[in-house]
Each structure stands twice: as structure tokens, then as C-alpha cells.
Amino acid sequence: MSDKQTLPEKEVEWVARLAYISLTPDETKNYADDLSRVLDYIGELQKVDTSQTEETRQITGLKDIMAKDKVEPTVIDRETYLEQAPMQEQGFIKVKSVFNRE
């Protein structure tokens, strides 16, 4: 491995926090290597002159596509959705506490 690392382990930890993925120290090290290599490769785009070029927004040129302004009952009912939830209670989806108890 080269001594230069485009994405140091500290930054991998920061990215993993943003992405809500916990990593083991080994994984952090491996991802630092892998992602550095990929970032070095994709960094070649900086060589392309895009000063006169707009960004692609929709490749077939569609714009302002709206759904019909019509109220319709959903195809899937509330119970079906709830059944999919890993935890539920009294008709609600249940989750772990959002705030820590002090």
C-alpha cells in the first residue's frame, strides 16, 4: 500500500457515522485502503474541462412530471404495513428510545 492515503481511517470513521454504519477497527482499516484506491481513480475527473458544461439532471429530458391531482385510497392497508414492522405496539411502529435517560 502507498503511504499516501486519500481517505485516512479517521475520515472513514466520520463517513461511517454519517452513513449510520458501525465498523470494527479491522473494517475501518480495510475500507480506508479500498476507498482510497477508488477515490484516487475517480479523481481523474478533475482533468476534464467542464467550465462550459451544465450538469445532467434528467437524461431523457423529462421535466415537470406531476402525479394526477386525485385522492385515491392506497392499495396497501395500514395493517399490512404494520405487519412488516419488526416491532409494533397498539397499532404503532415501535422503536428504541430516541433520547437517552439522564
Next chain:
Amino acid sequence: MSSIQEALDLGVAAAIEMSRTLMDEKKVLNAVLSQVDNPKIVTGELNVPYICKDNIVTLGTKTTAASKMLENFESPYEATVVKKLREAGAVMVAKANLDEFAMGSSTENSAFGPTKNPWDESRVPGGSSGGSAAAVAAGLAPFALGSDTGGSIRQPASFCGVVGFMPTYGRVSRYGLIAMASSLDRIGPIANNVEDAARVLQVIAGHDENDSTTVDIPVPDYTKVLTGDIRGLKIGVPKEYWSEGVDERVAATVKKAIEQLQKLGAVVKDVSLPHSHFALSTYYILQPAEVSANLARYDGVRYGFSLGADKKIENIKDMYCETRARGFGAEVKRRIMLGTYTLSAGFRDAYYDKAQRVRTLINQDFEKVFKDVDVLVSPTTPTVAFKLGERTQHPLEMYKADLLTCPASLAGIPGISVPCGLVDGMPVGLQIMGRQFDEETILRVAHAYEQSVDWREQ
């Protein structure tokens, strides 16, 4: 089963039976993840069994996306393509293996084990639609559905010696396709021959209110254009598609196919797509960025794998982080993190926005050459199918399998891979690309080529 016609001649019940027997016999390929127990049969023009990639939601079976995250997921609704096929008489008999959430080029990223190439079980079938391509190549069903984001239909079709078709972005509804990179994802058929691919496309193409990226224009008769006549048609050979790691023997095999097109009366000329070299980098910025957004939904709250009931986990943030750490495989996490990084504050201009600008240049290259030529031809992949395990430790090498397929993905244009010869006993694919919404011309060229040679002898 070697074609839709053969299955139709057998009759649907016998064809389903044959499909089941073959699936049991060829378990070693690990091409299918689940079978449909008692499929309903209705009559229609496409009254044959088929296999659906397991990132397309279906009723009555699990839809796993080959991820632990959705290992037990049963969708409460079905995809538009599945509904259309059902109404046309097609009978889904199984769900096909894939790289987890369709991220990969070898099907080795499946949480349920890799699929093997029916031509040589020590080699990969390609990916991410590797299960679909291997299933068709092994005759398990006359056709399968795949999805293509950077090459995921065309590349495995090439590796397995079958026909893989990626329609124009917006030609086929993606309602019910598990979203990965929404500005690139498309659904298309994998089949034994071009006519079969056209027949399936005929059924699944068209505008859908449930997918706002589908275009409301008429769907032509795709089988009517398969005349075998390509005299005077202008075919461009992009000079950038023959360097950078393209195996010499693969290149020579595809050049021979191009000579064949010339013999059939097509006018072949050299053209240039100057920004092709940058397509792979552009792709591997945009695709992970969109992945990081689309896969944020897998948080263990509403459906899928969850550590919510784990008593050791105390708050919701730890539940998110642990659920995602254990539910996703290594490649999915790699791409989510790559995308999260390139979209993060301070880097977005340099990566994502820059890539969207380069994408414009890549698209302009295509628009320019399509003023001069009707279709473009190239190898589908730089090499034939590689060995299992050969690239799993080198993500960047794996990404390079998409080198020749990702430009068409970025430009939204349709592309097909047709088998055109063998190198080391493994199939080589000829890629044909066309103008947006001009599926007819590439089908016509692919069909004319296919009918004029025995590709196994090339």
C-alpha cells in the same frame, strides 16, 4: 428450454414441469434463490415460465435483493413488469440470484452464495443479474428478467452466452424494482435469442403512472422489425472501446462479428466518443452517491432485518448503526460510504456535481455520433468470464468489468449484448448501442447478425 417458441410448443404445464426438474438438477449453479410453489396460470401470448431477478418485488414469494437485510421480506405489492407479464400469460417460477442489491459484477456479493457460470462452474456468471443469465443459459426457463444500472444485464449475458437487452431509460417501468441508483436503473429481458428478447420487451414496455420517469410515447412492434435486412445501415465503431484492458482475443472475435455485419450490407465506419475513458469514474461517483441515498431507508424500523428487539441496544441511533452493519454486506457498505463521502459537505462540488457535468459530455459524444451512424458496436466486456474469487479482494478491478457497458448507462441509451464467439471456450458478447428510444434498430442489427452465423463456431 432453448426458446420461447419451444416452451409454447411444449405447453405451459409441461414447460413449468420441465423448468422445475431442471432447477432441481442444476442446484449446483445456485442461480435461483426461491421457487414459486403453485404458480397461477392464465392464458396469453407469452404463456411460458420465466425467472425474475430477486430485486424486483413479487407477490407470493420473498423478495430478498440477495441481502440479509431483506432475507424474510415479502412485498405487499408487485412490480409493474411482473403484473404485465402475468397478464400476458407468463408464469413466474423462481426468483434469481444477484449481487446484493444489484451491486457487483460477478454475483459473488450475494448474501446467499455466488452463482456459477453454466459454461464452467469455476467461473463467475457476471453480475449483477448473474442468476438470471445463468438460469437462461442453463435452460431453466426460456427467459428471465434482469436489471441494468452499469452493465448488469449485458455483462452477465455476455459471460453466459445469452442475449441481454437494456432498454432506453424510461421505456420500461421500474415501479417495484428495488431502487439502487435511480438515474441509471433499468429493467430488461435476458433470453436465448433476439426475437425472444423482443417479445418480452413488447410486453413490459410502456408508460406507467407509477414511474414518473417512463415516457408516454407509443410502443412499436418490436418483432416486426426483425427482417434480417440491414443493408445500408450505418454502424459506428468507437475507437475508444478497444484499448484499456480489452483482451486481444476478445477484440479480435468482436472485430470478426463487425466484418459479418459489413458482409450483410451494413456500412461500417470508425467514430470517436472522446469522453469514454471517463465513463467508469463518472459512474462510480454517481452510482454510489445515489445508492447512499436510496439505501438510507433500510434502518430496521419499518421492514426488513432489525436489531430493534436486541436488549443490549439502548437507543435508536445504535439500532440504526448495528442493523445496517449486520444487515448489509461488505460491498454495499463500501458503496454507501463512498457515496456518503462524495456527497458530504465540501466534497459534493468536486465529485457529484463534477460527475454530472462529465455525464453531460459523455451524452453529447453519443448525440453527436448518432447524427452520423445508426448504431454503435463494441465488445460488451473487456474479458470473458473470470474465475470465482479472482477479483473479490480488488474492488477496483471488479468495477472495471463495467468499463464498456457503463457509458450507455450514463447516456440513457439502449444496448444489447449478443453472443458472437468463444475465447478459451467461454462466450464473448457483441454490444450494440442505439439512440434513445430506438430499440428497434439495435434489435434489427442484433437479430440479423444472430441469424447469419453460428456464434459457437466463431
